[in-house]
Amino acid sequence: MIVYEGVKSDFLQSVESDRIAMEIEENIFTKMGRHTGKSEFRSWENSLTYMYKVLNDTEIPTSAGVAIEYNIPQTSKRVDFLISGYDRADKHGAVIVELKQWDAVEAVDGVDALVRTVVGGGMRELVHPSYQSWSYAQLIRDYNAAVQDREIGLYPCVCMHNYIRHPDDPIDAKQYEPYYMEAPVYTKGQLAMLRDYIKKAVVRGDNRQVLYEIENGRIRPSKSLQNTIASMLAGNREFIMIDEQKVVYEKILQTALQCQKDYRKRTIIVQGGPGTGKSVIAVNLLAELTQRDQLVQYVSKNSAPRNVYKRKLKGSFRMSSIDNLFKGSGSYTEIGNNMIHTLLVDEAHRLNEKSGMFHNMGENQIKEIIHAAYCSVFFIDESQKVTMDDIGSVDEILKWAQEEGSEVTRMELLSQFRCNGSDGYLAWLDDVLEIRETANYDLEGIDFDIRLCDSPNEMRALIEEKNKIAGHSRILAGYCWEWDKKQQNNTDHHDIRIGDFEMSWNLASGEPFAVSETSIHEVGCIHTSQGLEFDYVGVIIGDDIRYENGHVITDYTKRAKTDQSLKGIKKLSKENPELAKKRADEIIRNTYRTLLTRGMKGCYVYCTDPGMKGYLRQRLSAYEERIKKLHRGMPDETGNH
Numbered sequence: 001m002i003v004y005e006g007v008k009s010d011f012l013q014s015v016e017s018d019r020i021a022m023e024i025e026e027n028i029f030t031k032m033g034r035h036t037g038k039s040e041f042r043s044w045e046n047s048l049t050y051m052y053k054v055l056n057d058t059e060i061p062t063s064a065g066v067a068i069e070y071n072i073p074q075t076s077k078r079v080d081f082l083i084s085g086y087d088r089a090d091k092h093g094a095v096i097v098e099l100k101q102w103d104a105v106e107a108v109d110g111v112d113a114l115v116r117t118v119v120g121g122g123m124r125e126l127v128h129p130s131y132q133s134w135s136y137a138q139l140i141r142d143y144n145a146a147v148q149d150r151e152i153g154l155y156p157c158v159c160m161h162n163y164i165r166h167p168d169d170p171i172d173a174k175q176y177e178p179y180y181m182e183a184p185v186y187t188k189g190q191l192a193m194l195r196d197y198i199k200k201a202v203v204r205g206d207n208r209q210v211l212y213e214i215e216n217g218r219i220r221p222s223k224s225l226q227n228t229i230a231s232m233l234a235g236n237r238e239f240i241m242i243d244e245q246k247v248v249y250e251k252i253l254q255t256a257l258q259c260q261k262d263y264r265k266r267t268i269i270v271q272g273g274p275g276t277g278k279s280v281i282a283v284n285l286l287a288e289l290t291q292r293d294q295l296v297q298y299v300s301k302n303s304a305p306r307n308v309y310k311r312k313l314k315g316s317f318r319m320s321s322i323d324n325l326f327k328g329s330g331s332y333t334e335i336g337n338n339m340i341h342t343l344l345v346d347e348a349h350r351l352n353e354k355s356g357m358f359h360n361m362g363e364n365q366i367k368e369i370i371h372a373a374y375c376s377v378f379f380i381d382e383s384q385k386v387t388m389d390d391i392g393s394v395d396e397i398l399k400w401a402q403e404e405g406s407e408v409t410r411m412e413l414l415s416q417f418r419c420n421g422s423d424g425y426l427a428w429l430d431d432v433l434e435i436r437e438t439a440n441y442d443l444e445g446i447d448f449d450i451r452l453c454d455s456p457n458e459m460r461a462l463i464e465e466k467n468k469i470a471g472h473s474r475i476l477a478g479y480c481w482e483w484d485k486k487q488q489n490n491t492d493h494h495d496i497r498i499g500d501f502e503m504s505w506n507l508a509s510g511e512p513f514a515v516s517e518t519s520i521h522e523v524g525c526i527h528t529s530q531g532l533e534f535d536y537v538g539v540i541i542g543d544d545i546r547y548e549n550g551h552v553i554t555d556y557t558k559r560a561k562t563d564q565s566l567k568g569i570k571k572l573s574k575e576n577p578e579l580a581k582k583r584a585d586e587i588i589r590n591t592y593r594t595l596l597t598r599g600m601k602g603c604y605v606y607c608t609d610p611g612m613k614g615y616l617r618q619r620l621s622a623y624e625e626r627i628k629k630l631h632r633g634m635p636d637e638t639g640n641h
Helices: 008-016 020-032 038-055 129-143 145-149 174-180 191-201 209-216 223-233 244-262 278-291 303-314 321-325 365-372 394-403 423-432 456-470 517-521 569-575 577-595 610-631
Strands: 002-007 065-071 078-086 092-099 114-119 122-127 153-160 185-187 266-272 296-300 326-328 340-345 373-380 407-413 449-452 473-477 496-498 501-505 522-524 534-541 545-548 551-554 599-607
Touching: 002 008, 002 020, 002 209, 008 020, 008 038, 008 065, 020 038, 020 065, 038 065, 038 078, 038 092, 038 153, 038 191, 065 209, 078 191, 078 209, 092 129, 092 191, 092 209, 122 129, 129 145, 129 153, 129 174, 129 223, 129 321, 145 209, 153 191, 185 191, 223 278, 223 303, 223 321, 244 266, 244 278, 244 340, 244 373, 244 407, 266 278, 266 394, 278 296, 278 303, 278 340, 278 373, 296 303, 296 321, 303 321, 303 326, 321 326, 340 365, 365 373, 365 394, 373 394, 394 407, 449 610, 456 473, 456 501, 456 517, 456 534, 456 599, 473 517, 517 522, 534 577, 545 577, 545 610, 551 577, 569 577, 599 610
Parallel strands: 092 153, 153 185, 266 373, 266 407, 296 326, 296 340, 340 373, 449 599, 473 522, 473 534, 501 522, 534 599
Antiparallel strands: 002 065, 065 078, 078 092, 114 122, 496 501, 545 551
């Protein structure tokens, strides 16, 4: 949808008569039913007055198409400004201009395509504007059949008309070069350069023909996108499906393709515990359905799994269409009904009611996802809810599916492929943490390397040794130590101190914690590890879970103040103490259950509470004695060596 559309002469006249911002405001209300804020209105007036000066050139044809606020179909992304026409070779083309009123930028080292600037009264990390403009162009190329078939050229750029550029400016930092080479940035005093960029692409006017073709183009993944994701997945052993994973995959694939044929809305709920292969199925479906001409996206509330899977699929490439296949759960607040073929929602238990930084956008993430897609697939483990905001549950999905008129199918993954295929380990863990009683009092018959360490240094040494094998072992901890945001990029600052043991929480800069080579020297938390797996994990259990008077108890007052997982618990404790205690207890137990199941081959544990350490020692005693006997070559109770 295009909010404002005309030719260059229309646009110039609207600006000259001081009508342009009002026309856009009226169109937004008519087409989208929403009112415009004062700051947004002023930004149009300022930026579009500048674009008036840019286009006020006789060499830019008066019949060139002009579009403002083009909403890319099936997304909530909006292109600020488009100029369309024909180039010297008489080929269709459109210049995409990302308008920014920023006047200062800081480079963010160690991460891909992020900058820091003041937005909304506070300093925030956002994508580099060149990346933003390039990604919008790439999104249109990848999914607009008219652009593909008519070979419409797209030329992204950025206009930062308030920004005074300096030598060695952060906006031009070397790390952003791949993006600004594709989408150049024009700043204050570079109006003529922006004009020249436009005039190369738009030599002859098109009377909005290109704009019409872009807006009405059918949604279809490009062959290049299909081939790209297929080649990235091919031969990657991490994404090979086995046993019931393949069965569930085929059933979901069949359902999603049926939705594509009969245009009926369907919702699939896949329940499965840690290590049952939910994410592996989701990534394989992402690739296959894209090849079947579907607009399909992998969705998660937590950014960690999205970033890791993007990184694994992209390999060493920085720029890739793959980025547009992965979305946050808050991306669907403004998407219309059935605008997307299939949404694959991983870690669905982590979904929130509201979206946005302040949880004040949209109605309900589950409803919005079901509403947006013909086929919505929710991979869920209700025992992994780890924050006060987590609302994802089977009942909640069923409620919104019924309201949206969506047919529901339920499936379950039972076999554990993590923890060396041991379902018994998870059952033992549930019994140990007193989440539920099971018959697995000890670890007899379980092939999993679990050890209780006497010190955090012992645990660290074990993990560092295991990490030398494949670089895929990590240290994790409960959120009982403050995370100093001012020191979040300082490797010399140690947040976690236990005696002579000192380590930092995972640093904010660099690659995702799960794949960064330097992460072995950092401690990950629930937010950087949930939904992911490692070979071995070392887990520090803090004072928020202890063993007292014969039972495992939880204490949310021992959690760090910087932990947002229990945000609102103090207010709830005043209003309803019993409910607050129950919610906090569930979150803390689920957090450690999740951390202790991140390892596929082993888990090494250190407890800060002596009581908890003694309790775990007792629960592990028979297992540890059996391991010692095996190491000495003696038969265990079963007679095995």
